[in-house]
Each structure stands twice: as structure tokens, then as C-alpha cells.
Amino acid sequence: MLSKYIKYPLAKETINNEDINALIDWLKTSPRLTKGDLTLEFEKGWAEYIGTKYAVFCNSGSSANLLMAYAALQAGKLKNKKVAVPAVGWVTTIAPFMQFGFEPHMVDADPDTYGINLNHLEALCQKEDIGAVIFVQVLGVPHYKEALLDLQKKYGFYLFEDSCAALGAEYQDGTMVGKVGDAASFSFYFGHQLSTIEGGMVNTNDDDLYHMMMMARSHGWGKDLPKNKYDELMKEGGVDPFHQPFTFFIPGLNLRSTDLQAFLGVRQVKKASWAADRRHQNHLAYAKNLSGKFDFQKWGDHKPVSISFGCLARSAEHRRAIVETLVEAGVETRLFSAGNLGVHPFWVNEYGRFDGEVANEIHQRGFFLPNYPELTEEEINNICELVCSVEVVV
Numbered sequence: 001m002l003s004k005y006i007k008y009p010l011a012k013e014t015i016n017n018e019d020i021n022a023l024i025d026w027l028k029t030s031p032r033l034t035k036g037d038l039t040l041e042f043e044k045g046w047a048e049y050i051g052t053k054y055a056v057f058c059n060s061g062s063s064a065n066l067l068m069a070y071a072a073l074q075a076g077k078l079k080n081k082k083v084a085v086p087a088v089g090w091v092t093t094i095a096p097f098m099q100f101g102f103e104p105h106m107v108d109a110d111p112d113t114y115g116i117n118l119n120h121l122e123a124l125c126q127k128e129d130i131g132a133v134i135f136v137q138v139l140g141v142p143h144y145k146e147a148l149l150d151l152q153k154k155y156g157f158y159l160f161e162d163s164c165a166a167l168g169a170e171y172q173d174g175t176m177v178g179k180v181g182d183a184a185s186f187s188f189y190f191g192h193q194l195s196t197i198e199g200g201m202v203n204t205n206d207d208d209l210y211h212m213m214m215m216a217r218s219h220g221w222g223k224d225l226p227k228n229k230y231d232e233l234m235k236e237g238g239v240d241p242f243h244q245p246f247t248f249f250i251p252g253l254n255l256r257s258t259d260l261q262a263f264l265g266v267r268q269v270k271k272a273s274w275a276a277d278r279r280h281q282n283h284l285a286y287a288k289n290l291s292g293k294f295d296f297q298k299w300g301d302h303k304p305v306s307i308s309f310g311c312l313a314r315s316a317e318h319r320r321a322i323v324e325t326l327v328e329a330g331v332e333t334r335l336f337s338a339g340n341l342g343v344h345p346f347w348v349n350e351y352g353r354f355d356g357e358v359a360n361e362i363h364q365r366g367f368f369l370p371n372y373p374e375l376t377e378e379e380i381n382n383i384c385e386l387v388c389s390v391e392v393v394v
């Protein structure tokens with residue numbers, strides 16, 4: 001949505017002047033720029049923050065989704081290639097499964113969290129032997145953890161968690177979002193809760209998956225593996241050590257990031273809790289202002305940490321009027337994520353249109369309001385006043 005001027009952007013850069021100055025000083029020392037020790041430091045810090053054994057840094061959230069899907073397949077984690085995918089999320093939540101020849105089944109969104117609808121998911125599991133499920137932690141609102149894990153136990157699928165837009169969100173019991181699935185992805189793209197310019201991470205406690213990701217991320221070679229695992233593979237493969245490190249154990253990819261991004265990432269981890277708290281407070285301020293006037297996600301006693309505050313107008317026409325008013329006033333806005341992925345050409349061309357009831361509502365009525373740590377309650381009140389001033393068109 002283009003505006004004459006922007007008073008309130010949807011997102012602000014989380015890399016500040018201090019980060020840039022520190023980066024410049026570091027660059028002047030002529031450090032190694034490709035993946036190196038800083039990547040390991042960032043991964044260790046992020047794994048600790050989320051509370052998992054491992055974190056694997058890669059070059060985007062989309063690459064993180066690709067990496068975990070491919071590694072799970074290569075590591076023999078999936079009983080078959082039937083995967084349940086959500087209608088509300090991002091194209092690259094689903095794309096890796098299409099690219100690797102899975103059979104995706106789309107599931108509508110939950111009317112409260114907008115995450116994958118668990119009643120519909122269970123109905124699908126009763127009809128099809130589903131080998132994997134990917135669910136999205138939509139816009140930093142934690143999705144039903146216990147119920148999902150119960151379904152996993154009952155139907156034995158591998159669980160992927162796309163937390164790309166939910167960094168720092170937390171369950172009431174203190175579990176961080178990104179610790180629910182067998183593997184979880186994060187994005188560090190501009191505008192997300194934290195940024196390394198571009199960047200992504202996969203968190204997991206699964207040793208086999210981690211080992212496979214170490215190889216899949218870098219061409220399929222073994223040299224990023226822990227030494228004992230590497231030695232084991234070398235022995236198993238009868239590899240002459242003279243050929244090291246250029247022995248390829250699997251047909252790999254190159255999804256690595258660099259130590260330049262990791263330098264920024266190490267600094268971002270240090271402000272992660274502060275950024276999450278500020279975004280959470282802003283989220284609550286929006287909810288207080290808009291409650292009863294607009295539909296938006298529900299989170300119970302959990303801690304939502306949003307990129308933007310997602311909201312549903314009363315009708316498509318009402319949304320159009322709101323967007324026009326916001327743009328005119330210099331408040332940046334956009335439609336709600338991708339709306340219903342099941343009506344986008346990438347999906348329709350392969351499988352036909354998916355008309356999920358809730359996903360369609362989000363598609364037709366959803367819009368975003370700004371959220372970033374520096375936004376004040378007063379500014380949020382002003383934005384909400386503007387939104388509420390738009391006459392309802394049904």
C-alpha cells in the first residue's frame with residue numbers, strides 16, 4: 001500500500017546504529033566472512049534462548065523450512081510423504097514439500113489462533129495416513145501445544161513448526177515457541193522480531209535430524225558434523241582420508257549464511273527478550289483498543305509477540321475503506337500475511353482451489369497494523385482511533 005508519506009511504518013529495522021558501528025569495527029579487522037566461529041556462537045545463543053539442544057543457521061526462514069523438510073526425509077524420519085499443510089502461513093511453509101515430491105493436504109485455519117485447525121487435522125488423519133504435519137505459529141500467537149502433541153502421539157506424524165514470524169513468543173508454562181515441533185524454523189528477515197538482514201534458523205532436539213542438516217546445509221559433505229559422527233561415516237563409507245573434506249555423503253544443498261550475518265545475530269540474541277516484551281506490550285495495547293470492534297487472534301494466557309498486529313475488518317469493503325484511510329494518514333499497512341494460500345496460483349495450478357472458510361475470511365478481511373519495539377502506547381491509541389473512525393461498510 002503506497003502512501004504519500006509514512007508516519008508509522010509497519011516495521012522498523014532492528015539493526016541499530018550501535019550494531020552497524022560494531023559491524024564496521026569488526027569488518028576493519030579483516031575477519032573471516034564466510035560461515036565460521038561466529039555462526040557457531042549465534043547458533044549456541046539461539047538454541048539456549050529457545051531451549052533446544054541444537055540450532056542451525058541458514059540464509060532465510062524459507063531455507064530453514066526447506067532444510068528441515070529435506071533433512072527429515074533424508075534421515076528417514078517420515079513414515080510416508082503425505083503432509084498436512086496450513087491454509088494460513090507463507091508460500092515457503094508449503095513449497096519445500098511440493099519441491100520434494102510430497103503429497104500435500106491443505107487444512108483450514110482455526111477461528112481463534114488462525115493456526116492449523118486441529119479438528120480438521122484430526123479428520124484428515126482419520127482419512128489419510130499422514131506422515132508429517134507443518135503448522136505455523138501465526139503472527140506470534142502461540143498455537144495449541146498440548147492438543148497438537150496429543151494428535152501427534154495418536155497418529156504418529158513428524159511435526160514441523162514454522163515459527164518464522166513468532167520469535168520470542170511463549171506459552172503460559174514458559175515453553176518458547178519453536179520448542180513444540182520435532183523441528184522448528186525461524187526467520188531473521190527485516191521486519192521480523194529480530195533481523196540479520198536475511199537469515200533463518202532450525203531448532204531441534206533430534207540428533208539424527210541435526211546431523212543430517214549439518215550435511216544437507218553444505219553440499220552434502222560431512223565436515224560440519226561432530227567429530228565422532230564424522231569418523232563413523234568415514235569408516236562406514238570406507239572413505240580414504242586423503243579425499244577429505246570433499247567427500248559427499250548425501251546429495252546436498254547450499255543454504256548457509258555467513259559470519260557477517262552471524263555477527264549481527266549474536267547481538268540480536270542479546271536484545272531478544274527486550275524486543276519480545278515491547279512487541280508483546282504493543283500487541284496488548286492494540287487488543288485493548290480494538291476489542292469488541294474488530295476480530296483478531298485469541299491467545300488465552302499465552303504470550304503473543306507479533307511482527308504486526310493482524311486484524312479483520314467487518315467486510316472486504318470495510319477493509320478497503322480502512323486501508324485507504326490509513327494510507328492517507330501515513331500509517332503503513334498491508335493485507336494479512338498471504339491470506340488464504342489455497343487460492344494463490346502456486347497452489348491452485350497444482351491442486352485446485354482450497355476454500356477454507358476461516359482462511360477465506362482472513363483473505364478477504366485481514367489487514368496489518370504496525371508493531372515494533374519503539375512504538376508507544378500513545379501512538380497505538382492514535383492508530384486505533386483512526387481505524388475505528390472508518391465507517392463500517394458491510
Ligand SMILES: Cc1ncc(COP(=O)(O)O)c(C=O)c1O
Nearest residue numbers: 060061062089090164165187189
Ligand atoms: C510463516 C512464515 N514462514 C516462512 C517465512 C519465510 O521467511 P524468509 O522471508 O526469511 O524466507 C515467512 C516470512 O515472512 C513467514 O511469515
